[in-house]
Amino acid sequence: MEWPGRAEALLEHARDKIVVLDEEGTFRYLNQATADILGFDPEELLGENAFEYIHPDDRERVRSRFERVVAGREDRGTIEYRHRSSDGSYLWIESRIAELTDPETGYIVSSRDITERVRAERERDETADRLEELAAKADDVLWMFSADWSDVLFLNAAYERVYGQPAEGVRADPQRFLDAIHPEDRPTVRDAMARLSAGESVDMEYRVNPRQDYSRWVWVQAEPIFEAGEVVRIVGFTRDVTDRQRRERQLRVIDTILRHNLRNDLNTVIGHAEYVSEHPEDDPPAHAEVIHRTAQELLHKAEKQRRTIELLTEPVTPCRIDVTTAIEDAVAAVENHYPDAEIETDLPQSLAVCAIGEIGTAIRELLGNAAKHADEAPAWIRVTAVQVDGRAVVEIEDTCPQIPDYEYRVLTGEQAIDGVTHTSGLGLWLVYWVIDLSNGTISFETDDDGNTVTVSLPLATSEQ
Structure with missing residues (x-):
């Protein structure tokens, strides 16, 4: 094909591959960039069909596009495909097809090598896919919000498991995630959100998950993302640290109660031993009896502490347990120890719950406390078990003196345990931890007539 001299000079020095094809796709002209890009001498390809050099998987798509342009059914545009080079x-x-002024002359196709761009896009897509896969499988909640918290830009699947509410609802209304946060912690979280929007980093812990009575503790680290000096996004992760919080609290409890019991009981032992030493004439056997009884009680407390530590340190998995049978066994054990106690029961024939094996021990501890602390003999206790809203609810009523509010406020976390405010022993803590490890809850009601302890446990599923 002949071109005017100036036009041919421009075509030969063009960086893009420029060819002219007839209606069948036969090469009628190729510029020098053909050799630079594909390695073919332009003379080699003259008279060859262009579609034979296109990758088999792309060939029909490109041919169809070319035929539509030839037929006038499609305007010029770009198309991407794979083209064979001289080394195979x-x-x-990326090519653009255009009809020359004279249709008989042919169709001009300008092309450029986009291999590096496609490779970079593929690597980026593969990286994005890997990140998506990691995010989908991550135990941590990974999230990204707009700077004003009005849009959820990213939220992985772990959100619902940790926060206890559907991710779809938060995507529709980002402020709804505050509903998943313990009401007492929301002001602190709102303050942290404002600080992030203002450009500060945040590292904090708070309680979440209304489905589990806000009993899950999470650790959050978040950072503002800046563009041109302004915060445009906020990214962070949330990690469930409930087990760590539980262990730390357990250590504080055991340490406090151990020091309290040792101090009180050993003060009793030392006091009586010193009195006997100083007054040997004043009935030593009576003082020896106090020392012996106190030592026995201390040994009993040590054994209970050992059982508690075993419970807390050995792996436990909730399983299917008939709570009716567990209650009946606990009642029998307490009646054997306190034969005068009057224990009434109103139980279903069976009620399967998902709990750890020590749930019977916890119920026996609660019944034993009620029988032990009754002001008047015989002790009266009533135990019921019912199914309510997909959970098993066990109630233990007694006519004992009111349980001091600090006893159960410390248990439920409403009040911190310290050297002044603590429960009287490990018994109630053992109960609390068994129920907690069973994904249950415990609550207390007291009045002048006595106490009611309510234990709520998840029902067993058909698979358990």
Whole structure:
């Protein structure tokens, strides 16, 4: 094909591959960039069909597009495909097809090598896919919000498990995630949100998950993302640290109660031993009896502490347990120890719950406390078990003196345990931890007539 001299000079020095094809796709002209890009001498390809050099998987798509342009059914535009080079490898090419002024002359196709761009896009897509896969499988909640918290830009699947509310609802209304946060912690979280929007980093812990009575503790680290000096996004992660919080609290409890019991009981032992030493004439056997009884009680407390530590340190998994049978066994054990106690029961024939094996021990501890602390003999206790809203609810009523509010406020976390405010022993803590490890809850009601302890446990599923 002949071109005017100036036009041919421009075509030969063009960086893009420029060819002219007839209606069948036969090469009628190729510029020098053909050699630079594909490695073919332009003379080699003259008279060859262009579609034979296109990757088999792309060939029909490109041919169909060319035929539509020839037929006048499609305007010029770009198309991407793989083109064979002189060494047999394939390069990614982006081409634009246009009809020359004289249709009989042919169709001009300008092309450029986009192999590096396609490779970079693929690597980026593969990286994005890997990140998506990691995010989907991550135990941590990974999230991204707009700077004003009005849009959820990213939220992985772990959100619902940790926060206890559907991710779809938060995507529709981002402020709804505050509903998943313990009401007492929401002001602190709102303050942290404002600080992030203002450009500060945040590292904090708070309680979440209304489905589990806000009993889950999470650790959150978040950072503002800046563009041109302004906060445009906020990214962070949330990690469930409930087990760590539980262990730390357990250590504080055991340490406090151990020091309290040792101090009180050993003061009793030392006091009586010193008195006997100083007054040997004043009935030593009576003082020896006090020392012996106190030592026995201390040994009993040590054994209970050992059982508690075993419970807390050995792996436990909730399983299917008939709570009716557990209650009946606990009642029998307490009646054997306190034969005068009057224990009434109103129980279903069976009620399967998902709990750890020590749930019977916890119920026996609660019944034993009621029988032990009754002001008047015989002790009266009533135990019921019912199914309510998909959970098993066990109630233990007694006519004992009111349980001091600090006893159960410390248990439920409403009041911190310290050297002044603590429960009287490990018994109630053992109960609390068994129920907690069973994903249950415990609550207390007291009045002048006595106490009611309510234990709520998840029902067993058909698979358990």
